Amino acid sequence: MALGTFILLDGLSPADRDELLDRARRRAFSPGEVVFHAGDPADALHLVRSGRFAIRLQTPFGDVATINVVGPGDAFGELALLTPDAPRSATVAALDAAETWCVHEVDFRRVREHRPQLNALLVELLSTRVRDLSAQLLDALHLPADLRVRRRLLDVVALYGAETDAVTVPLTQEDLASLAGTSRATVNRVLREEQAHGAVELQRGRTVVLDRDAIRRRAHPFSA
Numbered sequence: 001m002a003l004g005t006f007i008l009l010d011g012l013s014p015a016d017r018d019e020l021l022d023r024a025r026r027r028a029f030s031p032g033e034v035v036f037h038a039g040d041p042a043d044a045l046h047l048v049r050s051g052r053f054a055i056r057l058q059t060p061f062g063d064v065a066t067i068n069v070v071g072p073g074d075a076f077g078e079l080a081l082l083t084p085d086a087p088r089s090a091t092v093a094a095l096d097a098a099e100t101w102c103v104h105e106v107d108f109r110r111v112r113e114h115r116p117q118l119n120a121l122l123v124e125l126l127s128t129r130v131r132d133l134s135a136q137l138l139d140a141l142h143l144p145a146d147l148r149v150r151r152r153l154l155d156v157v158a159l160y161g162a163e164t165d166a167v168t169v170p171l172t173q174e175d176l177a178s179l180a181g182t183s184r185a186t187v188n189r190v191l192r193e194e195q196a197h198g199a200v201e202l203q204r205g206r207t208v209v210l211d212r213d214a215i216r217r218r219a220h221p222f223s224a
Contacts, residue, residue, distance in 0.1 A: 006047045007128075008075050011121050016111075020118075023107035029053075029094035031170070035076075040088045042080035044104045048072050051098020052159050054175065056091045065178040066171070068132075069095070071159035078125060080105050095170050136181075145182040149190040150219035152179040157209050167209045176207075194218075 009017050027046070029035060035046065038058065046053075048070055055068040055076060067090070070076050076092055112118045139148050153169070153176060160167040171179075173187045180187065191207060194200040199215050201208040209215070 005073050006075065007073055008045075008047065008078070008121055008125050011117050012115065016115055019115075020103065020108070020111050021101055023111070024101035024103045027100045027102045029098045029100075031094055031096050033094050035092040035094065035100075036088050037091045038088050042077065042083065042086055042088050042105075044102050045075060045077045045081055045108060046092075046100040046102050048074050048076070049099040049101055052095045053092050053098060054095055054171070056093065056178075057089075058091075064091075064174075066175040067178065069156050069159060069171070069179070075125065078122065081108050081122060140181040145180065145186045146190050147219055147221075148180040148182060149176060149187050150194075150215050152176060153207070153209070154212060154216060154219060155179075157212055167212070168203075168206055169209060170206045172205050 006017075009020065012020070024047070026049075027035075029051065035053065050072055052069055052071045053076060054066050055070065056064050056066050059065050077088070079086070079089060108118075139151065143151075156169050156171060156176075156179070157167050160169065173184050173191065176191075177184045177187045191200060191202055194215060195202055197211075197214060199209070199211040201210060
């Protein structure tokens with residue numbers, strides 16, 4: 001079994017990772033396929049083996065907002081490990097062909113009983129989620145929308161390809177607007193500015209990033 005490297009399992013020995021993943025079920029998803037919907041029973045954790053997944057919520061106005069994107073080595077559905085009787089809080093869909101190791105809450109709990117270090121790793125993962133959300137909230141409160149769009153685009157690009165590669169981001173402008181906490185019109189304007197600079201190429205339903213260093217400079221104009 002190819003274990004891969006997973007943030008949640010970093011502190012475990014290879015034997016302990018084997019024990020946990022031996023209980024896991026391999027799941028494959030097509031682009032656009034929904035893993036689970038908000039409101040579904042929360043009974044399993046997914047460790048991302050390949051591909052990327054969008055985490056989405058429905059707003060009070062009935063719109064769908066993308067709040068995060070996770071890629072290889074990350075995880076989603078971890079709240080099921082703490083509140084297994086609660087429903088899913090968000091909808092998760094694959095952005096491209098993707099695979100996960102799906103670990104049922106019961107199996108994870110059995111391993112935790114004699115591998116208490118898993119509890120610390122789970123707390124660390126949840127703490128990282130809180131820090132990331134706090135940083136995004138700070139950006140939303142204090143940064144201009146143009147900078148937020150560029151920074152969220154770079155966050156997603158970091159999940160794809162090497163630094164020197166052109167990267168195709170399969171997110172719609174609505175998705176990027178949700179991540180940046182702004183309007184689609186603002187995202188469209190910023191992306192067209194970047195296209196005029198030669199840093200991106202706009203395609204239907206996706207953005208090809210050609211020069212992330214140039215975008216990074218405009219996303220962080222106050223850096224030394």
